[in-house]
Each structure stands twice: as C-alpha cells, then as structure tokens.
Amino acid sequence: MKKDGLPGDGKLPVATMVRLCATICLLLMGGTEMKAQDAKAHCPPAARTDNVADDYHGTTVADPYRWLENQTSEETREWIDAENECTDGFFAKLPGKGTIAKRLGELLRVESIGTPVVRGGRYFYAKRAAGSELFTLCMRRGATGREEVLVDPAPLSADHTTSVSFEGISQDGKLMAYGIRQGGEDQVSIHFLETDTGKKLADTLPRGRYFSGVWFDKAQTGFYYSRFDAGGSRVLHHEFGKDAATDTIVFGKGLGPEEILEARASEDGRYLLMTVVYGSACEKSEVYFQDLVKKGPIEAVTRTVKACFQGRIAGDTLYMATNFQAPNWRILSVPLERPAESNWKEIVPEGADRLEGFETIGGKIVVQYLHEATSELKIFDAEGKPAGEVALPQLGTVTQVSGSWKGDELFFAYSSFATPPTVYRYDLAHGSLETWTKPDVPIDPKEFEVEQVWYESKDKTRVPMFLFYKKGFRINGETPTLMAGYGGFDLSMTPAFNVDAAVWVEQGGLFAMPNLRGGGEFGEEWHKAGMLEKKQNVFDDFIAAGEWLVKNHYTRPDKLAIEGRSNGGLLVGAALTQRPDLYGAVICGYPLVDMLRYEKFLVARFWVPEYGSAENASQFPYLYAYSPYQHVVPGRKYPAVLFITGDSDTRVAPLHARKMTARLQAAQGGEKPILLLYDTKLGHSEGRPVSKIIEEDTQTLSFLFAELGVQIN
Numbered sequence: 001m002k003k004d005g006l007p008g009d010g011k012l013p014v015a016t017m018v019r020l021c022a023t024i025c026l027l028l029m030g031g032t033e034m035k036a037q038d039a040k041a042h043c044p045p046a047a048r049t050d051n052v053a054d055d056y057h058g059t060t061v062a063d064p065y066r067w068l069e070n071q072t073s074e075e076t077r078e079w080i081d082a083e084n085e086c087t088d089g090f091f092a093k094l095p096g097k098g099t100i101a102k103r104l105g106e107l108l109r110v111e112s113i114g115t116p117v118v119r120g121g122r123y124f125y126a127k128r129a130a131g132s133e134l135f136t137l138c139m140r141r142g143a144t145g146r147e148e149v150l151v152d153p154a155p156l157s158a159d160h161t162t163s164v165s166f167e168g169i170s171q172d173g174k175l176m177a178y179g180i181r182q183g184g185e186d187q188v189s190i191h192f193l194e195t196d197t198g199k200k201l202a203d204t205l206p207r208g209r210y211f212s213g214v215w216f217d218k219a220q221t222g223f224y225y226s227r228f229d230a231g232g233s234r235v236l237h238h239e240f241g242k243d244a245a246t247d248t249i250v251f252g253k254g255l256g257p258e259e260i261l262e263a264r265a266s267e268d269g270r271y272l273l274m275t276v277v278y279g280s281a282c283e284k285s286e287v288y289f290q291d292l293v294k295k296g297p298i299e300a301v302t303r304t305v306k307a308c309f310q311g312r313i314a315g316d317t318l319y320m321a322t323n324f325q326a327p328n329w330r331i332l333s334v335p336l337e338r339p340a341e342s343n344w345k346e347i348v349p350e351g352a353d354r355l356e357g358f359e360t361i362g363g364k365i366v367v368q369y370l371h372e373a374t375s376e377l378k379i380f381d382a383e384g385k386p387a388g389e390v391a392l393p394q395l396g397t398v399t400q401v402s403g404s405w406k407g408d409e410l411f412f413a414y415s416s417f418a419t420p421p422t423v424y425r426y427d428l429a430h431g432s433l434e435t436w437t438k439p440d441v442p443i444d445p446k447e448f449e450v451e452q453v454w455y456e457s458k459d460k461t462r463v464p465m466f467l468f469y470k471k472g473f474r475i476n477g478e479t480p481t482l483m484a485g486y487g488g489f490d491l492s493m494t495p496a497f498n499v500d501a502a503v504w505v506e507q508g509g510l511f512a513m514p515n516l517r518g519g520g521e522f523g524e525e526w527h528k529a530g531m532l533e534k535k536q537n538v539f540d541d542f543i544a545a546g547e548w549l550v551k552n553h554y555t556r557p558d559k560l561a562i563e564g565r566s567n568g569g570l571l572v573g574a575a576l577t578q579r580p581d582l583y584g585a586v587i588c589g590y591p592l593v594d595m596l597r598y599e600k601f602l603v604a605r606f607w608v609p610e611y612g613s614a615e616n617a618s619q620f621p622y623l624y625a626y627s628p629y630q631h632v633v634p635g636r637k638y639p640a641v642l643f644i645t646g647d648s649d650t651r652v653a654p655l656h657a658r659k660m661t662a663r664l665q666a667a668q669g670g671e672k673p674i675l676l677l678y679d680t681k682l683g684h685s686e687g688r689p690v691s692k693i694i695e696e697d698t699q700t701l702s703f704l705f706a707e708l709g710v711q712i713n
C-alpha cells in the first residue's frame with residue numbers, strides 16, 4: 001500500500017503584506033518563546049533559542065532552534081533524553097495500555113508469510129512465526145516441499161533491531177543475496193548464500209543505499225547492482241571473489257545526487273535494463289538497455305521525452321508503462337532490435353482508471369488498476385488483447401504481485417481495513433484462484449463496514465474518502481474519529497489492513513482516510529494538482545475532509561484526531577498550524593516540517609521536483625507560506641501533539657521533529673501536551689521487531705484515546 005502524508009501541490013500566492021507581517025512575527029518569536037519556557041516546569045524541558053536568521057531573496061526568516069539540527073552534540077542528546085523522560089512519565093499515567101497492548105499482540109503475534117518468488121522450482125518467501133519478533137528468509141523446494149530457513153536474524157542483535165530482507169535470487173534458485181539492516185535505516189549491507197548448502201560466500205557489499213537489489217549474470221560468476229552515494233547513482237558489476245571496491249562501473253558516470261538509477265536484468269539474463277529517474281516525483285525518466293550476450297553497447301530507448309517510464313523485458317521485447325501522453329498511464333511495447341520511438345507500439349491504451357503497475361507473467365501482462373482508489377487486476381496477452389480479470393473479494397488493496405514470464409503462477413497479496421494480508425495463487429493457464437496462505441488473525445471482517453463518500457474541497461474539487469467502522473454505527477456527532485492521509489509523490493492511499501485502525505474502530509471509533517490530491521489515485525493530473533506551487537491543495541483537501549466530518553455530524557473538533565507520517569507528517573504539520581481549532585489530537589511521525597531547509601539533509605534533494613526549493617526565488621514564497629515550522633504562533637492554543645522519530649531515520653532527518661517539538665512546546669498557549677517520542681535505535685524504514693511495533697502503537701493509541709476522552713473497553 002502507498003502510504004503517508006507529505007506536502008502536495010498547493011497554490012499559495014501570498015500577498016506582500018502577509019509575508020511582511022509573518023516575518024516580523026517570526027523575528028519576535030525568540031524572546032517570546034524563551035519567556036514561555038521559563039514559565040514552565042521541567043516537562044517539557046526548556047530549549048534555548050538562538051538569534052539565528054536567514055535571508056531568502058530579501059525575506060528574513062528566524063530559525064531559533066537551529067542548534068537542534070546537530071544530532072550528535074552533547075546539548076542535543078541531553079535535550080532528547082529529557083524529552084523522552086517527560087514522554088515516558090506522561091505515558092506511565094495513561095489508563096488502558098494493557099488492554100491496548102493485549103489486543104495489538106493478538107492481531108500481530110500470528111504467523112505471517114509474504115508473497116513468494118519462484119526461481120528454479122523453488123519458492124522463496126519471508127516468514128514471521130507466531131510469537132517471533134522478526135521475519136526470517138525461507139525456501140521450499142517445490143510448492144509442497146519442506147520449509148527451509150535460509151537466514152534467521154534473531155542471532156544478529158540481542159534487542160531484535162537488526163532485520164534481513166531478500167535482495168536477489170538467481171534464476172536457478174541456487175544463489176541468494178540478502179540484506180542486513182540496522183534499526184530502521186534505509187541502508188543495508190548485502191551478503192550471499194548458496195541455498196543448497198547454506199554456505200555463506202565471502203563476498204559482501206558494504207552498508208549503503210541499493211536501489212534495485214542484486215541481479216545475477218547468466219553464468220552466475222557475478223552480478224549487477226545500483227548503488228547511491230554522495231557522488232550519485234551508479235550501476236556496477238561485481239565479479240565473485242574480488243573486492244567490491246574494485247567493481248566495474250557499467251553506467252551512470254556524470255549523474256548527480258538528484259537522479260535515481262535503477263537496474264534489473266531480464267529473466268533469461270540476456271539484457272540489462274537501466275532507468276534514470278529524475279527526482280522521486282519522476283518528472284522525467286530515461287531508459288537504457290544492454291545486450292549482455294552480444295556484449296553490445298548501451299543503447300537508449302528514451303532520453304528526451306519528459307515523462308515517466310517503468311519497464312520490464314520479456315523475451316526480446318521491452319514493455320513500458322508510461323504517463324507519456326496518458327495521465328492515467330498506458331503500456332507500450334518496444335522491440336529491442338529496433339528500439340527507436342518510431343517502433344514503439346501502444347498495446348494497453350489509457351483508460352478511465354489509473355494504471356498503477358504491471359508485471360510480465362506466464363507469457364501475459366498482468367496489470368494493476370485503481371478504480372476510485374481500490375485495486376483491480378486485469379490480464380492481457382502479449383499483444384495487449386484482454387485475457388481475463390482476477391476477481392477480488394471486496395474493496396481493498398493488491399500488493400506484492402510476482403511471477404515469471406515462463407511460469408504460469410501469479411501470486412499477490414490482498415487486504416482491506418479488516419482483512420489481514422492474504423496471499424493468493426492464480427493459475428494463468430486455467431484461470432483459477434486459490435488461497436496460498438492466510439494469517440490466523442482473530443478479527444472477523446463481517447463485523448465491519450467500509451464506505452466511500454465524496455466531499456468538496458476549498459476550490460470545489462470533489463475528493464473521495466473511505467470511512468471504516470463497526471456494523472451498527474450511528475451518526476451522532478460524538479464519535480471519536482481518527483483521520484489519516486498522505487497526499488504526495490504519486491502514492492495512493494487504498495483500503496489495507498491497519499492494526500491501529502482496527503483497534504480504534506473496535507473501541508467504537510471511526511477511521512477516515514481521504515484520497516488527497518498529490519497522490520496517484522486518479523493519475524498524473526491528480527498528482528500534479530498537489531505538488532510544487534499547488535501543494536496547498538493537499539492541505540485544503542485534508543482540512544475540508546475534517547470539516548465535512550464535523551458538518552455532517554460524524555464527530556466534533558475535540559473528538560477528531562489526525563495522523564500522518566513522512567510526507568504525511570508534513571500534511572498533519574500543515575493542518576495543525578493552519579487549523580489548530582479543528583483537531584483534538586495529532587500524531588506527526590517522521591515528518592518534514594522545515595520546508596525552507598529540508599533539501600540540505602540526507603537524501604531530500606530527491607524531493608525537490610515534488611516540493612520545490614527555497615533556494616529558488618520563484619519557489620520560496622509558496623514553501624514559506626505553508627512550511628509548518630515557520631508558522632508556529634506563540635500563545636496560540638494547539639491541540640495535543642505527539643511527534644515520533646528516531647536516530648536511525650536516514651530518509652527524513654529527525655531534526656525536523658526535534659525543532660518542531662521545541663518550537664511548539666514553547667509556543668503552546670493551551671493546556672494540551674506537546675510530546676516527542678524519540679527512539680535512539682530505530683527509524684523510518686522497515687524491519688522493526690513486533691514488540692517495538694506493539695509498544696509504539698500502544699503509546700500512540702493510548703495517547704489518542706486519552707486526549708479524545710475515550711473509555712477503553
């Protein structure tokens with residue numbers, strides 16, 4: 001599922017007088033904040049302010065908590081420790097934590113198996129046994145073979161903060177690459193295993209960002225991979241037995257740190273496909289390939305077309321999904337013997353629904369669509385003729401589609417709000433569907449309902465929203481409501497299993513999820529309507545969703561909570577500062593909130609095509625107009641807020657949450673708590689142990705229940 005909430009494309013032509021007033025207020029904030037802190041007790045801890053300011057194209061902007069950007073300084077670490085002490089003390093007093101933790105444990109501590117990848121008649125999948133903390137990497141020889149554990153992460157760390165993942169499997173299934181991740185970092189180190197013997201190879205790739213895993217060459221004497229470092233992305237080839245420091249650069253020289261370079265080999269090992277993506281918004285991509293058998297030159301398929309392309313090679317044909325002249329996307333076929341644009345052929349035309357992705361499986365093209373933000377799976381033959389459709393159980397989400405061009409098995413995972421992820425196997429030869437694995441989660445989907453409503457945003461744009469509740473729900477204007485959103489990067493928010501939402505609804509609450517502009521639910525035009533100078537549209541959509549829930553008597557402001565993470569953290573940060581009166585509580589996780597400095601840290605320059613940059617004189621005004629950190633007003637009454645981040649977030653710098661916490665705590669003119677939940681080991685990415693998930697979710701839910709006045713049953 002595509003998730004979270006970052007800023008969208010918002011139209012914010014800000015009047016000169018408004019900017020001048022905002023500047024004066026921000027310049028005066030340092031003294032005001034210090035007085036507010038002096039009046040407070042040790043919780044929250046006082047955070048000093050500096051007279052730091054920057055000049056942005058003639059506008060002076062104060063940054064009193066710049067010192068908190070230094071994550072390793074003694075002063076910052078002492079402040080983090082003090083914040084965690086305050087947060088721990090707050091949570092210690094909350095009622096019902098045992099009940100929440102028990103229910104979360106029932107939902108999470110069950111056997112969970114991921115979608116398999118089939119190579120050489122062997123089935124590879126990740127599995128977390130009931131009661132286990134982390135996923136192990138497993139294999140079966142044949143569909144009904146005995147399960148073999150290939151890699152178990154349990155011995156790698158005493159506190160279960162080290163996890164493992166599949167990074168590549170050879171076509172005969174005899175070689176496997178796997179990643180080891182520390183905490184919640186994006187970076188992994190890559191290791192290799194012979195699956196027949198369990199022998200670990202001496203070859204390793206050091207800790208780093210690897211965009212597209214490992215692709216073994218045809219002779220299995222080496223492999224291709226894409227690595228990103230400070231110099232940018234490069235595709236390299238490693239020969240087994242040699243030092244990785246001497247690996248050959250195949251492609252990417254000259255690319256800068258703003259481009260993402262992905263690589264993948266064709267199933268038969270003949271071709272290497274390379275895609276250069278300009279920024280995470282994929283404003284443009286270039287596609288190249290090389291015939292590895294003929295050892296031919298690297299050839300370009302597309303370099304100048306300003307559109308996004310996603311490719312798969314099957315046989316001697318390249319299939320490309322693209323939004324080129326098709327905002328809802330379409331699929332083209334390209335003969336690799338004649339890859340010029342004049343030989344491209346449209347085989348799956350653009351339709352009314354968003355084409356979200358495809359795979360080449362069983363000699364066919366399996367296409368995933370979004371129909372009003374819910375998944376559909378359709379099948380086409382190699383020439384694009386309709387060849388069937390996979391019937392799905394209800395409104396929900398398809399993920400992890402897998403299969404091979406020469407096989408006849410299609411696997412995918414499917415879930416909905418009250419339906420845990422179930423893995424299905426579809427026989428392409430016979431058109432039959434069966435359950436491959438279903439987790440034994442103690443929840444009955446028949447006890448819940450999912451409804452889709454439509455509402456008007458500020459500019460009259462119609463926006464859909466999913467409502468999830470228990471059967472028998474009655475509209476009474478008093479229901480505790482949790483609303484989550486994302487709105488960015490062409491990612492779609494669709495109905496998928498969410499343990500927090502399930503527990504919330506079981507306690508009598510309503511869960512709401514609007515499909516904001518900036519996402520991919522309705523194609524590229526919907527995405528573009530929520531990025532760059534139109535980002536404010538995303539926040540307007542989210543605010544309008546809350547207003548609709550109140551106006552239509554589902555809830556009231558003091559019973560309405562909002563939640564967003566990553567880009568969604570930006571979303572709720574903007575909603576919090578623009579309409580603090582509309583919410584009773586806010587969960588802001590791993591957020592971007594200082595939009596004037598965000599691209600200076602970690603990998604955030606990838607996001608400039610989505611957000612813009614304050615370094616650009618024409619883009620600065622709209623970023624400044626909504627950037628949450630710069631719009632905290634001293635003395636204003638804010639709702640209860642819980643910020644969540646951690647040291648190992650190597651994607652969104654934790655400094656955003658640190659600075660915003662300090663500023664909001666000092667400015668708070670009401671009685672509601674402003675708290676920071678800061679993990680010194682974990683971060684943004686996957687691989688958290690179950691106990692940590694339960695702990696954090698218990699804290700999050702108990703915070704929301706307490707602040708919205710919910711009595712836990």
